[in-house]
Amino acid sequence: MSSTFLGMPAAPPRSPYGTGNLRGDRKFPKAASGELRNEQLRRNLGKATRSIRAKRLAVTGELPDWERLRDAGSAIKTETMNRLPELLEQLERKVTEHGGTVHWARDGVEANEIVTRLVKETGSDEVIKVKSMATQEIGLNEHLDTQGVTAYETDLAELIVQLAHDKPSHILVPAIHRNRDEVRDIFRREIPGVDPDLDSVPAHLAAAARAYLREKFMTTPVAVSGANFGIAETGTLSVVESEGNGRMCLTMPRTLITVMGIEKVLPRYRDLEVFLQLLPRSSTGERMNPYTSMWTGVTPGDGPQEFHLVLLDNGRTAALADRIGREALNCIRCSACLNVCPVYERAGGHAYGSTYPGPIGAVLTPQLAGMHEAKGDPNSSLPYASSLCGACFDACPVKIDIPSLLVELRHQHTERSGVTAEKLAMRTAAAVMKRPKLFTAAQKAAGAGRVLAGRDGTFSHLPPPFDSWSDSRDTPAPPKQTFRSWLASAEGAATLRAAAEEGVPAPGPTGAAGPHDPEEQR
Amino acid sequence: MNARETVLGRVRDALALSGTPEVSVPRAYRTGRTLPDEERLALFVDRLVDYRARVHPCTADRTAAVVAGVLRERGARRVGVPAGLDPAWLGAYDGEVREDSADVPAPALDALDAVVTASAVSCAETGTIFLDGSPGQGRRALSLVPDLHVCVVDLSSVTVGVPEAVARLVPERPTTLISGPSATSDIELERVEGVHGPRTLDVVIRTDV
Numbered sequence: 001m002s003s004t005f006l007g008m009p010a011a012p013p014r015s016p017y018g019t020g021n022l023r024g025d026r027k028f029p030k031a032a033s034g035e036l037r038n039e040q041l042r043r044n045l046g047k048a049t050r051s052i053r054a055k056r057l058a059v060t061g062e063l064p065d066w067e068r069l070r071d072a073g074s075a076i077k078t079e080t081m082n083r084l085p086e087l088l089e090q091l092e093r094k095v096t097e098h099g100g101t102v103h104w105a106r107d108g109v110e111a112n113e114i115v116t117r118l119v120k121e122t123g124s125d126e127v128i129k130v131k132s133m134a135t136q137e138i139g140l141n142e143h144l145d146t147q148g149v150t151a152y153e154t155d156l157a158e159l160i161v162q163l164a165h166d167k168p169s170h171i172l173v174p175a176i177h178r179n180r181d182e183v184r185d186i187f188r189r190e191i192p193g194v195d196p197d198l199d200s201v202p203a204h205l206a207a208a209a210r211a212y213l214r215e216k217f218m219t220t221p222v223a224v225s226g227a228n229f230g231i232a233e234t235g236t237l238s239v240v241e242s243e244g245n246g247r248m249c250l251t252m253p254r255t256l257i258t259v260m261g262i263e264k265v266l267p268r269y270r271d272l273e274v275f276l277q278l279l280p281r282s283s284t285g286e287r288m289n290p291y292t293s294m295w296t297g298v299t300p301g302d303g304p305q306e307f308h309l310v311l312l313d314n315g316r317t318a319a320l321a322d323r324i325g326r327e328a329l330n331c332i333r334c335s336a337c338l339n340v341c342p343v344y345e346r347a348g349g350h351a352y353g354s355t356y357p358g359p360i361g362a363v364l365t366p367q368l369a370g371m372h373e374a375k376g377d378p379n380s381s382l383p384y385a386s387s388l389c390g391a392c393f394d395a396c397p398v399k400i401d402i403p404s405l406l407v408e409l410r411h412q413h414t415e416r417s418g419v420t421a422e423k424l425a426m427r428t429a430a431a432v433m434k435r436p437k438l439f440t441a442a443q444k445a446a447g448a449g450r451v452l453a454g455r456d457g458t459f460s461h462l463p464p465p466f467d468s469w470s471d472s473r474d475t476p477a478p479p480k481q482t483f484r485s486w487l488a489s490a491e492g493a494a495t496l497r498a499a500a501e502e503g504v505p506a507p508g509p510t511g512a513a514g515p516h517d518p519e520e521q522r
Numbered sequence: 523m524n525a526r527e528t529v530l531g532r533v534r535d536a537l538a539l540s541g542t543p544e545v546s547v548p549r550a551y552r553t554g555r556t557l558p559d560e561e562r563l564a565l566f567v568d569r570l571v572d573y574r575a576r577v578h579p580c581t582a583d584r585t586a587a588v589v590a591g592v593l594r595e596r597g598a599r600r601v602g603v604p605a606g607l608d609p610a611w612l613g614a615y616d617g618e619v620r621e622d623s624a625d626v627p628a629p630a631l632d633a634l635d636a637v638v639t640a641s642a643v644s645c646a647e648t649g650t651i652f653l654d655g656s657p658g659q660g661r662r663a664l665s666l667v668p669d670l671h672v673c674v675v676d677l678s679s680v681t682v683g684v685p686e687a688v689a690r691l692v693p694e695r696p697t698t699l700i701s702g703p704s705a706t707s708d709i710e711l712e713r714v715e716g717v718h719g720p721r722t723l724d725v726v727i728r729t730d731v
Binding site for chain 1: 524525526528529530532533534535536537538539540541542543545546547548549550551552553569572573624628629632645647648649650655661662663666684685688689691693694695696697698699700701702703704705706707708709710711712714715716717718719720
């Protein structure tokens with residue numbers, strides 16, 4: 001607050017480098033090329049994203065006011081960010097009034113310490129967990145493990161990921177990269193006492209998970225959850241889910257610890273009427289998800305009698321400080337943008353290296369954790385993991401203009417990168433293009449490069465320093481004859497004459513070959 | 523500076539740097555909708571059936587017979603009820619009825635075959651039933667742990683859309699939204715009914731209340 005009094009706002013810090021799960025160990029193109037070779041993964045992803053896309057279109061199409069709901073959702077989130085300080089203070093006051101305790105965490109490290117301390121105070125060395133992006137982001141399970149506390153993920157997909165010692169690859173369906181046979185094999189191998197003849201029928205796999213977790217729900221005294229929404233006006237927290245594992249964790253234990261990103265607050269209870277329509281239809285493609293729980297502090301005789309809310313920054317304020325990038329904080333984690341993204345559908349979620357994959361991950365991750373934090377920071381490749389086709393923008397229930405955010409991050413990246421081979425090449429090209437004779441000579445020289453191209457007329461690998469360009473694109477070989485030399489030839493002249501006779505105007509002083517090329521004209 | 527002051531200070535700094543774009547919330551989406559009883563009932567039933575819930579429309583005088591029929595058909599021998607539930611609703615049931623109270627440890631609810639509750643509000647367009655812990659609905663664990671939930675809904679409490687339903691809620695009450703039996707789509711995005719919550723949901727809709 002002192003900085004506010006001085007009238008000199010300081011840029012808030014990113015999530016500390018080297019903590020949590022907001023950075024992979026390789027750049028996106030390297031990571032993706034491995035994933036792309038995994039045919040099983042591509043089949044699983046293709047099938048799953050196709051099916052969810054069809055469902056989403058059906059249930060969003062049946063609401064005549066869908067676009068008006070999106071407009072409202074977008075505006076409510078923008079209002080929320082504008083009023084964030086007062087809304088957070090109001091939320092804190094309301095939760096406290098209703099018997100809850102509010103904690104603040106500057107970053108993931110601090111949040112992990114707070115949660116660990118609260119779990120230990122209950123005397124338990126086990127904790128049950130509702131699927132939560134925030135706790136995945138800060139690496140809570142790994143931290144609890146080092147402190148002798150075992151965390152049990154209770155969402156089916158999270159359980160699959162945890163039992164397989166794997167990483168989530170999707171915001172909503174973390175095990176989307178696994179098919180039913182793989183899940184059966186994981187369950188047979190990892191669930192103690194499971195039926196050795198368990199088959200791969202999804203209903204039977206779900207039943208196996210039910211049996212495995214039942215006892216945990218009945219006996220574990222403390223649970224950790226995330227939150228989809230926190231209502232400032234009333235202090236009400238909300239978790240949206242399907243299986244009932246959320247209800248179990250939010251109801252059965254004596255102590256509940258909820259970790260919520262500060263951007264998840266909503267101003268009014270009434271705002272739920274918008275988000276309870278936008279979120280389920282966008283995420284699972286259902287009119288409503290099977291279960292939503294809403295609670296306000298502690299209710300005597302019903303559910304946990306001790307409630308802690310941990311409000312997490314971890315780079316969110318750094319994102320908020322960016323005039324354009326702050327829009328990414330409006331995300332409600334529905335994952336519609338992943339399901340429509342041609343890049344995500346092929347590369348899968350692991351290639352992004354972050355808890356947040358896909359289009360929204362490509363804009364959110366660099367803003368939370370930075371993209372110039374070390375030499376060759378893998379996050380610097382994320383804004384380029386897109387064809388800018390815009391499908392994500394169309395699908396987003398709160399209208400986040402992800403393509404524009406990607407372009408802005410690319411801009412920030414090139415501004416920061418200093419003189420690169422690409423920049424030099426562009427500068428040289430500009431100089432050459434300004435001088436027609438030199439340009440013609442350069443084109444002729446480039447034409448000679450044809451012989452080096454592959455059979456399909458493209459270069460798939462260029463020598464350094466151009467390899468970073470060719471790593472992710474094919475470069476077409478220069479043509480035998482350039483357009484300009486064709487135009488100047490007898491054939492070109494004849495074609496132009498014929499066109500003129502048919503009534504197509506010949507290039508005049510303002511035409512294509514006009515003032516830019518006075519020498520050749522003469 | 524403690525963490526609270528630091529985070530709030532950062533938020534203020536961030537907003538000073540990025541500015542606060544002017545915005546007003548356009549609520550041009552549909553609110554305050556109404557539909558005649560038959561249409562509301564038809565819409566609600568259609569959505570519940572889509573979730574594979576079983577639906578039993580009846581008049582109020584048939585409540586006890588319908589509830590008993592459902593419990594018998596499902597083979598439920600021990601049924602939990604919340605305090606405040608109209609005792610007449612279980613009047614035709616011949617199994618054991620246990621009234622829940624806060625001193626019953628929640629894990630003990632696992633011994634129940636079924637639970638019968640009332641409901642606060644419902645939303646026809648999404649097939650959603652809202653429980654809020656009022657008398658007749660019980661604490662949250664009661665409608666969660668048993669594998670069969672028989673829920674009685676009065677048609678007068680069924681709204682058309684989500685905004686109309688949310689407007690009827692009391693925010694401070696612990697509220698559970700139920701749209702069909704528990705389900706998952708986590709394996710190949712194929713919906714499977716029945717995971718940790720009640721695997722069977724029977725909805726008794728009283729059309730004249």
